[in-house]
Each structure stands twice: as C-alpha cells, then as structure tokens.
Amino acid sequence: MCKSELKYLQTLRNSPATEVCGNHFKSSNLGHFAGCVHAAYNAPGVVQILSPFSMEGRTENLVVDVVANQGHTWVKVIARKAQALHLIWAGRGQFGERDLVRQAKDYLRCSSYHPVNFQKPHVHFAFYNQVTHPMASCLEGLGISVSGERVEVDEATANQISLACISSDEDSQGSSSSSESDDDSLEEDCESVHCEVFQPKKQPSVKHSGGPSSDKEPPSTSLQSKKDFIFRDMDLVKSLVSSMPSFDCLSEDLCKDDCSSSSSVIDKVNLDITSLITLVSSVTNGGCHFDFSEKVLAMQASEERREPVLPKLKKFLQGKKMYVCQTALDDFRSILDTLGGPGEKKRAEDLLSRVTIVEDDPSDRTKDMPYSLKIRDRSKVIFGTGDKLQAVTVTANSSFVRAAQHQGVSFAVHLHPSRALTEEKEKNAIPLSRDN
Known part of the structure; x- marks a missing residue:
C-alpha cells in the first residue's frame, strides 16, 4: 500500500509540469500508513495489521488498522x-x-461478532493530528478509549458550525424533521457533550514543528532541485502527523483485565481428538527416541526431541475443567482401538476419568458455516460444542481454525503441534540413544 502511494508521488516528482509541495504528501494516504506503522511498533501485543473482519448486515469487511493485546484490542488510526x-x-x-x-x-x-476467549475486543481510537475535547468525550461515552493530543474547538470551526445552524433553523421553521428517528444521530450518541460543539472558544494559534513548511525555499531555485529537496529532506512521519499518541493505557488495561477481572480467566477447555491423542501418545510421553520408518512419525519424533509438547500443554490445562463432546470421544476411542498400544490405552483411560463428557451441542453460528474440504461436519460439532460451552478448544487442527476465520467465525482456541499414536510403531523402529 505504501509502495502504491509512493509510486504515485514519484510520478509527480518526475513530471516537469507539476510542482511538488508538502500538501501532496498530506493529501495522500501516507499519513494514515505512518500512523499504522507507529501504532504497530508501540501498541502492546500486536498480532495483526490492516486485518479485515466481517459482520452481519455489512457487505464489505471492516478493516482494523492494528489488532493489539493478543487480539483483545482493536486500534483505529486517525490521521485527519x-x-x-x-x-x-x-x-x-x-x-x-x-x-x-x-x-x-x-x-x-463488529467487535461483538469476533470475541477473543469469549470477550468482545476493546476498541481504541488513536489520533495522530489531535482530537477536540467534545469529540473525545463523545467517543469515550460510547465505551471507546482515546489517545492523542486534545484541543479545544477553534474559533473558525465554531463559527462555521454556528452559521450553519442559523441557516438550518431558518430553513426548517414550520416544518418537522424526520431525522429524529435516526439511531445514528449525533443527539442520541452524545447528548451530554453536543452542546459544546457550537461553543466558540478562542485559542492562541499554535505552530507545530512536525515538518517543514511548504513555502520553505531549497538552496536551488530550479523546479527539479526543489522536488529533490522535498523528497530527500522531509521527515514523512513528522510532516504528516502533528502528535504521537501514547499506547500506555492499553498495557494498563490488559494488566487490569488479567489481574482483576474474573471473566477474563480461562477456566474451561474443550479437548478435540487431536489434543486427546497428543496427551496419551507414546511419542509425547518419553517414546520420542526412535527413528520411525514412516516419514510423518519420524518428523514428529524429531520435533518432540527438540521441543516437547506435553510440558506446555499440561501447564495450560492445569486447574481448568476439561470437557469432551460425544463425537470427539467416539472417534478418539475408535482410533485408539485401531492404532493405540497398551501404554497409550492405559493413559487414555486415566485421562478420560478426569474429563466431563457432554452431548454434542454446537453453537448456532457454527451450524450455519458451509461445508467444505476444511470445514467438515465432525469439526463443526466438536468446535461448535466448545463454543456453546464458552470453553477454549484445545486442538492441533489449525486448518479448520483458519478456514473458519475466512468464513467470519473466530473460535477461542489453544493450538499445539500435532502428534500421532506411535507405541505400536516402535516395534519396527530403530531405537536412538538419549543423546540424539
């Protein structure tokens, strides 16, 4: 996107008929992109940039500039x-x-359609060219946090609004307005601060040293030299925005949520077939020192020797109530009966004695997902039941999670590497020394 903007500006630079000035930069999208880059570097826990999200009743996706706090915060960058x-x-x-x-x-x-661990993401507006006090108060009244330099409404702006109100009052005498029923009206949104919009407040003029003035003359008076001077010496970020918002409040909010909000604590997990297999597999329980003839098993054993899955997985599950739906249980037992070894079957019985078995009961939004090669009915039942329980689904099925996201459905999941049942395969495998 930045390259596309720069390509256009380069055409201006190379055009002998066009005189380039600072306003060409300011009227482009570079100010917004500069803010996105700044937010991406400074907001905590950034996981996505310019990420599209779908919602009911909107044909086009809503693009969130920066997704921060591991998905719990949506940041909108405003450079106007x-x-x-x-x-x-x-x-x-x-x-x-x-x-x-x-x-x-x-x-x-839109955020209500995309919960993270069953919590609606918090919305934050970051202003890179200031925000008026009334507008900031209005947004905060809606539940949105605001960062950026706050200023009063200047006299020129207040005069324009006042003149427009006078003209509107004269035109509307004797007639009734039909806009009172509009639920997006300013009066409904910000009744408590709306009166401030029209109050002129004289403010001393403040000059910002964010970038060079467009009338600053370069050493050479030739048109091409002037263009080179602007493109070479202008600090794009500082010239395009007048203030840099602070994102400290996002870190503080996340800390408060983690420490004091009981609703943010994950206390229920839904185990799918892949997680059940991983927990009982021989390869994750000490049987990784084999060179298997099957390529997939050999690769999993090698990965397990380098970075064991079980310690991290058990740490995540510790203290949480574990659920398994009937479909996941039936398929797991079928796989275990066919491929599992004695040790794996014994671990499975011990694990299943500590989980709660529930009937299949997928959420409505899961049932509405269309069938595809990566969105199969079995996965819809397992993930959907966890969604209905408001339990985080523990899984290695990342392809289903991605496919669901493309359909506009984001599940609360804890992903881990995939592991297979290997005990029976050890009979034909080559043992390795513990040093390998």
Missing part, C-alpha cells in the same frame, strides 16, 4: 486534523463523509 473531523462530526462535512461516531458504532458492533 482535529478541526476537520469536528466539522464532519457536526454535520458540516462533504456529502458521503461519515463522522467518527458512526464509524465507532461500526467498530463496536
């Missing part, structure tokens, strides 16, 4: 100037421009 945003919010924008309150509602509604 505060006064321009305030005018749009007050209804003085160009036709088709949507104010931030409506965009905020989209974010909040």
Whole structure:
C-alpha cells in the first residue's frame, strides 16, 4: 500500500509540469500508513495489521488498522486534523463523509461478532493530528478509549458550525424533521457533550514543528532541485502527523483485565481428538527416541526431541475443567482401538476419568458455516460444542481454525503441534540413544 502511494508521488516528482509541495504528501494516504506503522511498533501485543473482519448486515469487511493485546484490542488510526473531523462530526462535512461516531458504532458492533476467549475486543481510537475535547468525550461515552493530543474547538470551526445552524433553523421553521428517528444521530450518541460543539472558544494559534513548511525555499531555485529537496529532506512521519499518541493505557488495561477481572480467566477447555491423542501418545510421553520408518512419525519424533509438547500443554490445562463432546470421544476411542498400544490405552483411560463428557451441542453460528474440504461436519460439532460451552478448544487442527476465520467465525482456541499414536510403531523402529 505504501509502495502504491509512493509510486504515485514519484510520478509527480518526475513530471516537469507539476510542482511538488508538502500538501501532496498530506493529501495522500501516507499519513494514515505512518500512523499504522507507529501504532504497530508501540501498541502492546500486536498480532495483526490492516486485518479485515466481517459482520452481519455489512457487505464489505471492516478493516482494523492494528489488532493489539493478543487480539483483545482493536486500534483505529486517525490521521485527519482535529478541526476537520469536528466539522464532519457536526454535520458540516462533504456529502458521503461519515463522522467518527458512526464509524465507532461500526467498530463496536463488529467487535461483538469476533470475541477473543469469549470477550468482545476493546476498541481504541488513536489520533495522530489531535482530537477536540467534545469529540473525545463523545467517543469515550460510547465505551471507546482515546489517545492523542486534545484541543479545544477553534474559533473558525465554531463559527462555521454556528452559521450553519442559523441557516438550518431558518430553513426548517414550520416544518418537522424526520431525522429524529435516526439511531445514528449525533443527539442520541452524545447528548451530554453536543452542546459544546457550537461553543466558540478562542485559542492562541499554535505552530507545530512536525515538518517543514511548504513555502520553505531549497538552496536551488530550479523546479527539479526543489522536488529533490522535498523528497530527500522531509521527515514523512513528522510532516504528516502533528502528535504521537501514547499506547500506555492499553498495557494498563490488559494488566487490569488479567489481574482483576474474573471473566477474563480461562477456566474451561474443550479437548478435540487431536489434543486427546497428543496427551496419551507414546511419542509425547518419553517414546520420542526412535527413528520411525514412516516419514510423518519420524518428523514428529524429531520435533518432540527438540521441543516437547506435553510440558506446555499440561501447564495450560492445569486447574481448568476439561470437557469432551460425544463425537470427539467416539472417534478418539475408535482410533485408539485401531492404532493405540497398551501404554497409550492405559493413559487414555486415566485421562478420560478426569474429563466431563457432554452431548454434542454446537453453537448456532457454527451450524450455519458451509461445508467444505476444511470445514467438515465432525469439526463443526466438536468446535461448535466448545463454543456453546464458552470453553477454549484445545486442538492441533489449525486448518479448520483458519478456514473458519475466512468464513467470519473466530473460535477461542489453544493450538499445539500435532502428534500421532506411535507405541505400536516402535516395534519396527530403530531405537536412538538419549543423546540424539
């Protein structure tokens, strides 16, 4: 995306008929991209950038600029100037421009469709060219956290809004407005702070040293030299944004959630077939020092020798109530009866004595997922039952998780490497020394 913007700006640079100035940069998308890069480096626990999310009633995906806090926070980067945003919010924008309150509602509604560990992601708006106090208060009233330099509404902006209100009042005398029923109206969203929108507050002019002025003359007066000067010496980030928001509040919020919110603690897990096999397999319980003739088993044994799966998996399961649905149990027992060795069968009986068996009961959103090569009915039942229980599904089936995400369904999962039952295969395998 950045390369596409830069390619366009390079065409301006190389065009003898066009005089390049700082406004060409400021009117491009580079300001937004600069904010995305800054947020990606400074927000805690970033896992995705410019990530699309679907939601019911919207044909196009909502693109979240930065997904932080391991998925628990959605960050929207706003690089437009505060006064321009305030005018749009007050209804003085160009036709088709949507104010931030409506965009905020989209974010909040979409986040409810994509819970992380059954919690709706928190929405954070990061302003890179300031935000007015009334607009910040309005967004916070909706439940959105805000970072960025806060400023008052300047006199010019307030005058434009006041003149528009006077004109609107004259035009609407004797008529009733039909917009009162619009649930996206500014009055409904921000009734407590709306009155501040129209109050002119004189502010001293403040000059920001974010970047060079477009009228600054380079050493050479030739047009090409001026272009080279701008492209070479302009610090893009500082020239495109006037303030850098702090993301410290996101780290503090995550700490509070982890330490004090009981709802954020994972206390239930749903074991699928792959996790049941991994827990009882011989290869994860000391039987990894074999050179198996089967390529897949040899690879799993090699991986297990380098990095054992079981210690991390047991640590995650410790203190949690374990569930297994009937379909997962039946298929696991069928595989165990066919391929399992004596030690694996004994470990399986011990494991199953400590889990709670539940009937198949997949959630509605799982049942509605279309069948495909990677979204099979068996996986829908197992993952869907965990979804209905609000239990994190422990699995090695990452292909189903990815396929479900492409369908707009995000499951709460704990992924681990895949392991097979190997005890019976040890008879024909070559033993290795413990040093290998």
